[in-house]
Every structure is written in C-alpha cells, then in structure tokens.
Amino acid sequence: MSLIKLYGHPFSGHTHRVALFLSIIELGYDNMFADLAGEERRQTPFMALNPAGQIPVLVDGQTIIPDSNSILIYLAQTYAKHQDWLPKHPQQFASVNRYLSLASGSLADGSTTVPLFTLFNAPHGAIETNGTSHDYLAFIDSQLENNDWLVASRPTLADITQYSNIVHTSEGKADLxxxxxxxxxxxxxxSLRGFIPVQDSAVGLAA
Ligand SMILES: N[C@@H](CCC(=O)N[C@@H](CS)C(=O)NCC(=O)O)C(=O)O
Structure with a gap:
C-alpha cells in the first residue's frame, strides 16, 4: 500500500495526465477507481476529498489535492523539483501556466467534451463541439511549428497537461x-521514459 492515492477514472483525460506524470517521475501510488457515472462521487467520503465532486483527486498522506493541474504542480514541486517541469525562466513559467489554463478552459470545452457525447450520450451537439476542437487543434499545431515541445526545448508540464485530452480527441471523431x-x-x-497510454474506451472512433 502506498502513501499516495489517485482517485480517478480510466476514461478520464484529467486523470490520465496525472497518472502519466506520476509514471514519468517514477512515483508509486494506489489507483482508486471513482465511478464517473455513478452517485458514489456525490456522497461522502469522496465529497470530503473534493466538495466539487470531481475527479481526479490526489491524496498524499494528510495532503489532499483536487484538480489535475493543481496536482501536476504539487507533484512537480514536491517530488521533481530539480527536473524543471515548471521552468524558472519567467516567460517560460508564464507560458506553462497559459497551457495549464487552456487545458481547463478551451481544451476542456472542446476536445475533452467530445467523448462525452459518444461515451455518455451527453445532451449537446457533437458536431458543434468538434468545430471548437478543430479551432483549438489548429492553434496548438501552429505553436508546434519548428518546436518539439510546447514551451521549451525540453518537455514541461505544458506538454503533460495538453497531451491526454488532445490524444483523447480522436475518440470524439476529430481527425488529427x-x-x-x-x-x-x-x-x-x-517516447518519454515512463509514458503510459490513455486507455481506449469501448466506443472510441467507431461510434
Ligand atoms: N478542472 C478539473 C476538471 C475535472 C473534471 O472535469 N473531471 C470530470 C471527469 S474527467 C468529472 O469529475 N466530471 C464529473 C462532474 O463534474 O460531476 C481538473 O482539471 O481536474
């Protein structure tokens, strides 16, 4: 049993970005399944961990951190401080924060919501949302012109936070x-050491 517990769901891109980073920095943890569609998350004791009722949540001993990006920052600062996942250079630091914000905003509104229609029959127009995704993907593609990574000449939390939901986009039928x-x-x-893939859902591209 590990001191660190990650509450999440295998189809959640938000959960995957945390699991991916934990794997890359080689930190052991217990995987705690939280039922996405069920009522479990809306009841105690899960609500005591995150009153917003959302996954992922990281529990590290007495420390409870909800929100995927907050978790990434916590892990980088606590367990990988010397690996430069959060660059010290002010402009690069700001840029990483921009991608963390985008991951909770435009990316979550577009790419990440597309699989909800195919997987959970969410009541919105999938085609409309796919349009949002394509605008976002075109923007990210332009940022990667002549660059291997989003912010620096090496990977940062910007790449970790963007990866899971962008690769998930294909589940929502967006063509990459x-x-x-x-x-x-x-x-x-x-190709990063420790990389783990997003788990394919049963629906995926075929839906
Ligand atoms: N800003 C949060 C968003 C987390 C989020 O949207 N989680 C989804 C699953 S991927 C969730 O728990 N949805 C259920 C709900 O909101 O009730 C983060 O980055 O962790």
Missing part, C-alpha cells in the same frame, strides 16, 4: 491527420 506538428509532438510525448 491535418495536424502534422501535433502528430510529431504526440510521438515525442509517447
């Missing part, structure tokens, strides 16, 4: 073939 820079970058992330 037009985005050669993104495809190259996905491969770069997938």
């Amino acid at each position: 073939s037009a985005y050669s820079n993104i495809k190259h970058w996905l491969h770069n992330v997938e």
Whole structure:
C-alpha cells in the first residue's frame, strides 16, 4: 500500500495526465477507481476529498489535492523539483501556466467534451463541439511549428497537461491527420521514459 492515492477514472483525460506524470517521475501510488457515472462521487467520503465532486483527486498522506493541474504542480514541486517541469525562466513559467489554463478552459470545452457525447450520450451537439476542437487543434499545431515541445526545448508540464485530452480527441471523431506538428509532438510525448497510454474506451472512433 502506498502513501499516495489517485482517485480517478480510466476514461478520464484529467486523470490520465496525472497518472502519466506520476509514471514519468517514477512515483508509486494506489489507483482508486471513482465511478464517473455513478452517485458514489456525490456522497461522502469522496465529497470530503473534493466538495466539487470531481475527479481526479490526489491524496498524499494528510495532503489532499483536487484538480489535475493543481496536482501536476504539487507533484512537480514536491517530488521533481530539480527536473524543471515548471521552468524558472519567467516567460517560460508564464507560458506553462497559459497551457495549464487552456487545458481547463478551451481544451476542456472542446476536445475533452467530445467523448462525452459518444461515451455518455451527453445532451449537446457533437458536431458543434468538434468545430471548437478543430479551432483549438489548429492553434496548438501552429505553436508546434519548428518546436518539439510546447514551451521549451525540453518537455514541461505544458506538454503533460495538453497531451491526454488532445490524444483523447480522436475518440470524439476529430481527425488529427491535418495536424502534422501535433502528430510529431504526440510521438515525442509517447517516447518519454515512463509514458503510459490513455486507455481506449469501448466506443472510441467507431461510434
Ligand atoms: N478542472 C478539473 C476538471 C475535472 C473534471 O472535469 N473531471 C470530470 C471527469 S474527467 C468529472 O469529475 N466530471 C464529473 C462532474 O463534474 O460531476 C481538473 O482539471 O481536474
């Protein structure tokens, strides 16, 4: 049994970005399944961990950290301080924060919500949301022109936070073939030591 517990769900991109980072920095943890569709998360004791009722939540001994990006920052500062996942250079630091914000904003609104329609029949127009995703993907693709990584000449938390939901986009039927820079970058992330893939859902592209 480990001191660190990660409450999450195998189909959640938000959970995957944390699991990916834990694996890359080689930190052991217990995987705690939280039922996405069920009522369990809306009841105690889960609500005591995160009153917002959302996964992922990291529990490290007495420390409880909800929110995937907050968890990434906590882990980088606590367990990987000398690996530069959060660059000290002010402009690069700001840029990483920009991608963390985008991951909770535009990316979550577009790419990450697309699988909800195919997996959980969420009541919105999938095509409309796919449009949002394509705008976002075009933007990310332009940022990767002549760059292997989003912010620096090495991977940072910007790449970790963006990867899981962008690769998840394909589950929502968004076609990544037009985005050669993104495809190259996905491969770069997938080549990192400790990389673990997003778990495919049963629905995926076929839906
Ligand atoms: N800003 C949060 C968003 C987390 C989030 O949206 N989690 C989803 C699953 S991927 C969730 O728990 N949804 C259920 C709900 O909101 O009730 C983060 O980055 O962790």
